[in-house]
Amino acid sequence: MIKQFKYINNLGRFETFKGCPKTALRPLTLVYSENGRGKTTLCALLRSLSTGDPEHLQARKRVSAEKGPHAVVTIDGAERSFDGEKWSGTGPKVLVFDDHFTAANVCSGLEVAAGHRQGLHELVVGEEGVRLQRTVEELTVEISEHQTLLRGKAREIPQETLGAYSLDDFCALAEIDNIDEELQEAGKSASVLRDQEKIRTTGEFTAIAMPTVPSDEVRAVLAKILPDLDAAALAAVSAHFKHLGDKGERWVSEGSQFQVGESCPYCGQETDGVQIVAHYRRYFSDAYAKHKEDIARVRTLVGEAFDGDRLARFQRLVEQARERRGFWVHYIEGLPAFDVDAGALAAAWAGARDALLVALESKSRAPLDRLALDDADEAKLTHYTDFSDRMLALSTALLDMNEAIAAAKEHATHGNLAAAEAQLSRLQATQRRYEPEVAAKCTAYRAAKTAKDAAETKKEDARKALDEHRKNTFGKYQGAINKFLDRFNADFRLEALEPSDPRGIPSSTYALGVNKGRVPLANRKVGPSFSTALSAGDRNTLALALFFATLTERDSLDDVTVVIDDPVSSLDDGRCFATVQEIRKLLGKAKQVIVLSHARPFLCQLWDRADKGATATIELRDVDTDSSTLQPWDAEAAAVTEYDRLYKTVSEYAECSQGDSQVVAPSLRKLLEGYSRVAFVERFPAGCLLGKFIDVARQAERDGTPLLSNERLEELDDLRDYTNQFHHNTSKTWQENLANINETQLKGYAGRVIRFVRGE
Template identity: 30%
Template sequence: MLKKIISIKNVGRFYNSAASGNPQLAKYTFIAGANGYGKTTLCAVLRSMQTGDPSHVLGRKTLGVIDAPAIELLLDGGQARFDGTAWNVAKPEIAIFDGVFVAENVHSGEVVDIEHKRNLYRVIVGDAGVKLATQDAQLAAESRAKTGEISTAGKAIQPHLPAGMKLDTFIALPETTDIAAQIEAQARSVDALRQAGALRARPALSEYAIPVLPEDFTSLLVRTIDDIAQDAEQRLSTHLAAHGMTANGGNWIADGLGHADDTCPFCGQHIRGLPLIAAFRAVFSERYEALAGEIATMKAGIMRDMGDAALARLGTIAEQNSGGVEFWQKYCAIGATALAFPAEVVDAIHVLAAAAIGLLDRKAAVPLEPITPDEGFTAAHAAYDSAAAAIEAANTAIRAANVVIAEKKAAADAGDLKAAEAELDRLTAIQTRHRADVSDLCATYIKLSGEKNGIETRKEAIRKQLDAHTKTVVKPYELRINDYLVAFNAGFTITETKHAYPGGLATSSYQLVINNTAVDLGDSKTPGDRPSFKNTLSAGDRTTLALAFFLAHLERDSAVAGKLVVFDDPFNSQDAFRRRQTVHEIMKVAGKCAQVIVLSHDATFLKQVWDKSPAAERVALTIADHRAQGSKIMPVDLEHACRGRTATDIDDLQTYLTTGAGGLLDIIRKMRVVLETHCRTTYPGSFLANDWLGDMVRKIREGGDIHPAQALYDELDQINGYTSQYHHGENVADATPDQIDPSELTGFTRRTLRIVNALQA
C-alpha cells in the first residue's frame, strides 16, 4: 500500500510536490487535477517503481532545472526512494490503467499493431502465462541471436563452397583418407572425357623387340672341314709363315686361286703338278669357301641387326613410347618408370655385338679351327641377358598399360562429361571441407547450429506449455471481456480471440463483432474503405474496450488482493451510462485489492466514487498549479469542490447533445454550473468559492497571459455571453424560453463539454 507521497522533485510539473498539510493516503484515494498538471506524471512515477525502469522518470525530468529527479514515497514496508538514477526498491504489486496501458496493450490512436497484440497477449494470459511467454521470448531472442552467429559463420565458409552446392551439403561431406589420389584419378577421367577424340586417335604403347644373336652362332664358331688333308694344311701354314702372310695370307691365296689355271697369275710360270699348289687347292676347296662364306654372312647379319641403324630404330620406339606415356598419364594411372626403355640395353647390345664380331673374325682367320667363346663374350652375353630381362619387364608393363589405355578409350567414348565433372567437384569439395582452416570454420558452424537446436528444443517445450496454458485462459477471458462490454452497454463484442507467434513472439488477436458482423482489427496499412478497428469504434468505444481488457485481467489476477490499482481518467469520451458503470466497476475492484487510486480532471466523477467509498477509508487530494512553484499535491474537499452541481449535470448535457432531451433553460443553467465547477476544481487558487462564471471570465481577463486559465478565456467569454442573456444570476424566471434556438444551444453545449473533457466521441 502507498501510504504517502512525501515528495516528487524535478519530474514534469513537480518542482517539489510537497505542500503543507500533505496527508496520508487511504485505501480509497482520489486525486483531482486539470489536464497537464501532473496526473500522467504521477502514473509514470508509480510505473517506474513497479517495473524498476528509471526511464519512465528520467524521460519526464523537469526542463530547465539542473538537479536530478528525486522521489520519496512511503510504503507499508518503508520508504521507496529514487535518487536520480534508480529506485532503492521495486514494487511490482501495482496495476495501472492509463493512457500508457491503452497505448501499449490495446491501440495507439486508431490503430492496433503487432506490439499491441504482443502486449495484450501478456495481459490475457496472466502472471503464469507471462512467465512462460517471457521464457519463450528470451529463447526466441537467443535463437535469433544464434541465427545471426550462424549466418556469420556460414558467410565465412561460403567462399570455399563449389558452385551450386548447399552449405549443409558441404559441411556434411565425409572425410576420405586417399582424397588426393581420388581427385587425381577423377581429374584424369574428366580430362579424358574432354579429349575423347584425341584419345581415340592416339595409339597405344609399342613393345620393344631387341636383336638377338643367330641361333647357330656358337655352332658356327666350332665347325671344321674334316676331309682336308693335314699335310696340305701344314704346307700352307709353312708357306704363309715363310712369307710373313700368316695374318691374312689365306684370303689372299684364296682369291688368287680363282685366277690360277696352269700358270701362276703372279709370274706366269707353269704350276701344274706342284705339291704346294695342290695343297692350296685342297685348303681352299668349295667346302672351305662355303664355311668362310657363312662366317662372313653371320658377321654381316650381326652388324646389321645389332648396328647403329638398328639401335636407332629401337631408340625411336623408346622416344615414341616416352611421349605416349606422358600423354596417357594425363588420363590413366600408369607408371612411367616401369614403362621406360631400360638405359642399359643399348650398351649391352653394342658390347655383345662387338664380342660376337670379334669371335667371328677369329673364326674367319682360321676357318678350319673351332673357336671357343672367351670370357669377354661370356660377360657381354650375361649383360645382354640382364638387359633382355629388363626389356621383357618393360614389355609386360606396356601390355598392362595398353589394357588400361584401351579401357580409357572405351570409357571416353561412352562417358558422361557433366557427371564426371560433378564428381570431381565433389571430391575437390571434400578435400577443401577437411582442410585445416575450413574444418575449423565448419566446426564453429556445427557448434553454433547445435546450440541453436538446443535453444529451439527448449523453446518448443516452453511453447507447448504456453499453448496449453493459453487455451485454458483465452476463451474465458474473451467471455469476461464481452460481459464487461455488455455491462458498459458498448454495442459491440469481440470474438475469435487467439494467439500466434509472428516474428517468433507470442501475440493475441481478436475480431470485433458489430451488428452481428465480424470485423478484423486491421493495422496502419488497412485501406480506409475497409471496416477495421480504426473506423468502426468511437473514442468512447475504444476506451471502454481498453477498460474491459484491464478489468478482465485484474479479475483473473490471483495476486490482486495485495495490489495497488490505479485508474487515470478511466471514463474519457464515455457517455453518462458508461461513466456510472465505470464508478461501479472501480468500486468492485477496490473491494478486492489492497488500495485503489483514482485520478481525474473531473471532480464530480471522483465524487461519484467518493460517495460510494467507506468514509473511514477515503481521502481526496488535488494537484494544484502554484505558478512558479509548479504543481503541488494538496488535500481537497470534494463536497465543497462540487457544491452547486448535481452528480448528473454533465450526464444531462451529454444526453441533450445526443438526443435533444431536457429543458432548454435547465441545460443553460447546467452549462454555467459545469463550467464554474470545472474552473474551481481545476484552478483552486485562482477563483473563490462564490465566484460565478462572469466573475471568473473577468478575473482571467484581468490576469492576462499569466493567468492559469488564460487558454480557456475566449471559449468561456463566448459561452458566458451566450448563457447570460437567458440566465441572469440564479433567477431562472428571468429567462425567456421561446427566445432559445435549439441549434445554437446544441453548439454551445458541445463547446462546454469539450472544455471539461467530457465530450462523447
C-alpha cells in the first residue's frame, strides 16, 4: 500500500513538498481539491510509480525549475525515489481513472480514433492479453530484424550461382559424395535425350579387323623344292625354254599333254632316248605342277587379301568407326581411345603386301629354288601384324561398347528429356552449392533463416494464444460494461464489441446501441454517430463503465491500488450516487482506493459510510499563486449537506425564531424540493419544480397509484402556495415580498415544513 508522498520537488504545481504524518494515506484516501491545484499531477506521479515510465513526470517538470522533477514515495515501509530519470525500484500495481485513461481508451473530445480502439483492446484482454500482445509485437520486431539480416545474407549469393533455383531450395540441396560421377552420368543422359533422332539413327560399332597375313604359307611355298627334279634337267629345260622365248614354257607344257606313248605330239617321231623329252617329263610332272599351282594360289591369296579395293573398304570402316566413336563419346562412358593413323595403316598394308608379292614373284620365276623372306620383309610383316593386333584390340573394345550403345538407344526412345535436364540442373546446382565459399554463405543464410522461422513459429503460437484469449474475454467484457451502464442508468449500450487487427495491429471495434438502433463510432456528415449520440456526461459514464468493468474482470484486486480522479464530472445526481456505490464496492477488495475530486458532496458521501479508522482525508491547497501543498481535510465539516443546512436553518427559526427571515423564507421551498427529490427520485428529477411534482402526484392519485396521502398532498400544496411568493419563477414581486415578511406567519409555516419533511 502507498503510505505517503514523502517528497515532491519541481513537479507540476509542487515546488517543494515534504510529507508529514497528517498527510499519510490509508486504505481509503479521499483527496479534495479545487480545479488546477495538482490532482492530475498526483495521478501522473502514481501512474509513473506503477509503470516505471519517467515521461509521465518529465512532461510535468515545473517550467521555472532548472532541475528535473524528484519524488519520494513510501510504500509499505520501503521508499521509492525518482531522480529525474528513473525510479529506484518497482512500484505497486496502480490502476488510474482520469482524463488520461479516457483519452487513451475511450475518446479524445468527440472522436474515437484508432489509438482509442487499441487502448480499449488492451483493457479488454487484460494483463495476460497484453503480455501475449507484447510478445507478438516483440517477435514482429525480431522477425523484421531477422528479415533484414536474411536479405543481407541472400545478397551475398548471386543469382547466377542459384541458377533456376530459389535461394531456399538452393541452400536445401543435399550434399552428394560422388557428385562428379553423378554429374557426368546425368550430363550423358541429358545429352542422349536431347539428340534422340541422331542416337536412334547412328549405328553401333562393327568389326574392323585387318586381313590375316598368310605368312606361314608364303614361307612354306618359298622354301619348297622338288628333290626328283635335278638341277641338270632343270638347267637344260630352262635353257631350252629360253631358246624358245617368253612363251616357250607354256607352249611346251601344253604340248606335252598331247603326247601319247613315246611319240612326239608335234612331229610323231619316237622320243625314246631323247634326253630333253625325259627332262620335260620330270619338269611337267604332277608334283611340279602342284608346286607351281601352290605358288600361284598363295600369290592369289595374298593378292586378294591385300586387294586395293579391300584396303579402301577397310579404310572406310576405320573412318566410320572413328566417326561413330566421335559421336558416341558424348553419350557413352568408357570408350577406348581411337588413335589410328590412316597413313600408317596404308603404309603397313602396302608394305606387307608388296613384301609377299615380290617374294612370290621371285618364286614363280624360280619354282625349284629355295627362297626365304629377307629381314626387311620380315620387319614389314611384323609391323603389319602389330598394327593388325592393335586394330583387333580396338575393334574388340568398340564392339564391347555396343551393349551400352543399345542402352543409350533404349533410353533415348523411352527417356524423359525434361526430367533428365532437371536432374542435370539439380546436380550442377548441388556442385555449386557445396563449393567452399558458397557453402559457408549458405550455412550463414540457413542459420539466419532458421532463427527467423523459429521467431515466426513463436509469433504464430503467441498469436493463436492471443486470439483464443480474446475470444474468451471480449464477450464477457461487453456484458460487464453494459452491466455498469445499466447501473449508471445510461440510455445507451455497447454492442458488437469485437477484436480486430487493422494493418496487423491488435485493436477493437464496437458500436453504440441507442434507441433500439446501432450508432457507429466514426463521425458522419449525415446521421447519428459517437460524437452526436452521446453527451459529455454519457462519454464520462462510458469511460467509468469501461474502468469498473476492467476492475471486475480482474481475477483479484488484492495487490491493486485503484486511483479515481474526478469521476463525476458532467454526471447528474443519479449517476453520481451510482458512482459512489461502485467505489464503495471496491473497499475491501482492492488493496487501496484513492479518490480525488473537486466535488465535496461526492467525497462526503464516500466518507459518510466509510470506516473512519481506515480513511484518510486530504486537501490540495495553494501555497501561493503557482504552487500547491497537501494538508489534512475536515471531511466531517464538509459532510454537512445543503439539505442538512437548509433543515437546520428552517428548524432553528421554527423553534426559536433564530435566523434571518429573508434567508429562511426562500429556504422553505428549497427544503421541500430537496425532500421530494430524495423521497420520490423517479418522479422528481433534477430541474423539476414543486408545482409540477404536485401535478404528477395528483395524476398518480387519479390513476390509483398515489404517491402521498390526500392529507399530505393537500398540505404540500398549501406549503407550495405560501412559498411561491418568495420564488423568482413564481412571483414577480418576490423581492418585495421578502422585504415585507410577516415573521409570525413565517415561523408557523416553517414549523409546518419541518413536520412535513419529518413525515409527521
